[in-house]
Amino acid sequence: MATIKDVAKLADVSPSTVSRVIAGSNRISLETKLRVKRAMEELNYVPNAIARSLARSRSRTIGFTIAREADQAFSNPFFSEVMRGMSTIAQARDYNILLSISRTPEEERQKCMQLFRERRVDGLIVSTSRKQDPLIDLLIAENVPFALIGRSCEHPVLSVNNDNIQAAKKATLHLLEQGYEKVVFISGDPNLIVSQDRISGYKQALSEKGISFAAERAVTAEFSIESGFNALQELKSRGVDFDAVLAADDLFALGALQFAGHNRLRVPEELGIVGFNDSPLLSFTNPPLTSVKILSYELGMEAVKLLLNALSDPEHCSLPAEHVIPSQLIIRQSSLKKNREMDCT
Amino acid sequence: MATIKDVAKLADVSPSTVSRVIAGSNRISLETKLRVKRAMEELNYVPNAIARSLARSRSRTIGFTIAREADQAFSNPFFSEVMRGMSTIAQARDYNILLSISRTPEEERQKCMQLFRERRVDGLIVSTSRKQDPLIDLLIAENVPFALIGRSCEHPVLSVNNDNIQAAKKATLHLLEQGYEKVVFISGDPNLIVSQDRISGYKQALSEKGISFAAERAVTAEFSIESGFNALQELKSRGVDFDAVLAADDLFALGALQFAGHNRLRVPEELGIVGFNDSPLLSFTNPPLTSVKILSYELGMEAVKLLLNALSDPEHCSLPAEHVIPSQLIIRQSSLKKNREMDCT
């Protein structure tokens, strides 16, 4: 591998001149610039990124960390899409992405701090969804540049969030406007910010329509089809009456579909169903499921933009702002009591 | 940020002594070792990974590159799982993963070479699936350590592959043994190695059962449900008779399911269906779909193991070997003409 010295020697200049050519400095004569460039070509020279990082004390790398269990949601397309979005912006700005998947939140915390303190990354994109995650306090305390993705935050930090409140509200209103009158809500882990946001949107929609919220109509399920099914069965056995379900995840929506089949309820006539995430293949259920589509790709792009801007303008700039990416309600048959159009956004 | 010098000063030793403590050298007195450690604690010292990389000419980072279009398969869980597997091993061996998602194969080629020549990564895990991809020749020519994932290779290189041939064969045999007699095959892009392997397994199964292969019974589809549906419609309109479908992807299997619905064929009685990939939510179709499950997590783990072994033992070791990870046939109703057990692996 040729180094900057080799190039310098061949071009008969000093290393710093070569460095200037690399940096595109204009305080250099066209002639020597060309000579240097020819030498670089000839030697097939590529600057050593590690050495540059050391000299400039910046790695031009950002870390992306997630903590996921084996079985859990990591396999859902959300993260894939987020990564694609991140990658798009990172490439364009000549940054790299370091990926770290942890098994537990504690491990993630460790990894985050390690990556930054080792100077391996200039900043982090973090996707924790727990409320008041200690990781966030730690990052703030240690002055680590970072952006949150897929959540809002109590503290004033950079974050990109999807509009869970609005989305849940819109979905609920959609059901009500379709003529359903008793909408129940299946929530995920109530400790997650997303869950709280979604239920809050559900409540807002109810109150907007003059319907009072009943705590018994909102139930919690674990992350599985079965758990969604069971949640509804239990509601039923408790005598709670309902004709529509807003599910905080597509899995629950599928559980609701099973519930309908099990109880011989026609969908959408007797039971309306709306899910969250617009999972692939979802349009293939019978009937096709209405679902809220999160724009994960855009989330990823925006998070990196925010972070890189903050990095390039360390002091002044970027007053910690939460960017909200609107999501789309993909309407399919499962929520169309009035049975109208099929697929509008 | 404290540096090694600060620690040295505080412990009243030379930087090289501190370096030895970090490296865990045993040629050091217990006393000074403790003194140094205390100083590190006190200063909250963490070695600068960039500086180490420069000094040792190794980044302890491996690159993972993929070239995916927006719409395409990247959102399928394969890559998520592969990454989880890679991450597991990388963490354990104290390596990091650099992620690069390109839009085109050319871009991917660029990125691969750049990452390595910049010394940002010590080696690469590459997931190209195109036959005779020029990227591979390039990597070999430039002596880049790398491992292929999800494919075999003409050249003697490190690779981890799932047993597409065996899997397709097993799936076909399963259909035949269920009493289906005319199995057709829906293939993906015939330029991909996976496609060729799967069709080859299909043929092997036929010949093993004394059935001659008819070219007209194997069709190619594009990556969508609709295309799978169309492929079968066309077969039918051409007068090709069949009672079972082996689909090289779950999407095609879903297309087959639509085809059955459209033509009022009962599944599995009148049409047997087996897919590939065991996509999540798949068990929820009606009837639940039989599918080949690829052990992507294991693929990721194995690829990193192979690469890291090769890196740690540059010359000698690792005779380029192809590791094959067996996949599992997840049997559900869609292929059970004899209607027996439901879910065996």
Place this chain on the structure above:
DNA sequence: CTGTTAGCGCGTTCAA
């Protein structure tokens, strides 16, 4: 416009 001189923070000889 260009060269010289110092680092960036750590690993690794070579002596002692």
Place this chain on the structure above:
DNA sequence: TTGAACGCGCTAACAG
């Protein structure tokens, strides 16, 4: 067992 000196490859401040 320890320290001094040098090098990894590049950037940047200071001269000229």
